[in-house]
Amino acid sequence: MIHRYFPLILFFLICGFLLIGLKLDPQKLPSNLKNKEAPRFSLPDLMNKDVPFSNSDLKGQLSLVNVWATWCLACREDHLFLMKLAKQGVPIYGLDYKDSPHAARRWLDDYGNPYIKVGSDIKGMTAINWGVYGTPETFLLDKRGVIRLKHVGPLTQRAWNEDFMPLIKALRDKS
């Protein structure tokens, strides 16, 4: 009896796997640095070359670190949402990835600057240290400077509400 239905069962089993496969996004990789201290770095600040931007800037409060570049199209979309967050008072820091500082400054002049400080990572080596594989990427750091979350791709209201907000609330309650 079961012999007869075996192909049918197999068919649905395969369908199930394919359905799950459809929803997976192989481009999105989880950060392996989650719950680890942000890798050490020190970069010239885009706005003020003499004052470096480093780990010590990221301590004492929850903060976002956004990796972006002027050559990255999706970053434009990302930037719109970051501006909104900055207006709400969310502390955002930037990492300008493999970019010309000149072009980056012009972009911030033209579209607005949501960042408190922007590190200029011209060679992209700090980004590699942070496990960055594509722009835009946004990290959420707790007040001890530990990475709590990484979002790949432009930030959206949905990602903000579903991924960031619950974690931010939990981290705030804890302290």
Add this chain to the structure above:
Amino acid sequence: MKQISAIVLILFFIPVAAAQYDIYPLSKTKQIQFQNLLKELRCLVCQNQDLADSNADLAKDLKREVYKQVEQGKSNQQIIEYLTSRYGDFILFKPPLQSNTLVLWLGPFAFLLVGLFVFGAFIYSKRASNHD
């Protein structure tokens, strides 16, 4: 004519193949280590290419990082540890044998066993019906 154009074509490709490793001068053993590593590591942008083949910007940077570490005399294990701690096991084409990859490693053998079992059962039932 055909032979000549074939030779010309081949000549076109030789400098490219040679040039790729000229940028990264290393001693012979390190060169081998470097090239083997690049074949084991995945380009994260173009995910089905290894670092050796990829020309994506990130792949070039990762190549340079690997080169730097090979030059410093780091072992394969140290370099792989450095990369997986940042990019995860996904950067390796060959996943390590650990609890979350157990199904991946043992799955094929489980399927083989199931196959053998079904095959055995099939043969056995055929035999049984032949004897009747």
